Amino acid sequence: MNILVSACLLGIGCRYDGKAKRNEAVCALSEKHTLIPICPEQLGGRPTPRKPVEIKNGKVVESDGTEHTAEFKKGAEETLKIAKMCNCSIAILKSRSPSCGFGTIYDGTFTKNTVDGNGITSDFISKHGIKIKNEEDLDSFC
């Protein structure tokens, strides 16, 4: 099976701080599946490193209010193209991210509090039929 995966979970240093968030359980899935790394924020044109953002009132903003919603939407569209090109019907995406989070995201206050909701890419590709899991919910793959 081809599975779309947040690149930071595979050890790629694409996070806002230039670091990765390697997850061994996710990496181990490469023994049975083909993992397709994507970073929607880089695909949308954001630099690395970059200032952290959260979703507030439907907009993607830095803590000072600087908005990046357009780049995040572009990243979601590019990610969907890759999913279709690679015949991925499942994605494993980083929890709580304003791009990749699914079900729960940071609440826009930059205080680590969370709310129910989806990141921009997770929301977009799930509405186009991609099943989303996050790295903390891999039971059906293990």
Ligand code: SF4
């Ligand atoms: S956009 Fe997704 S893949 Fe890229 S660093 Fe953030 S959580 Fe990881």
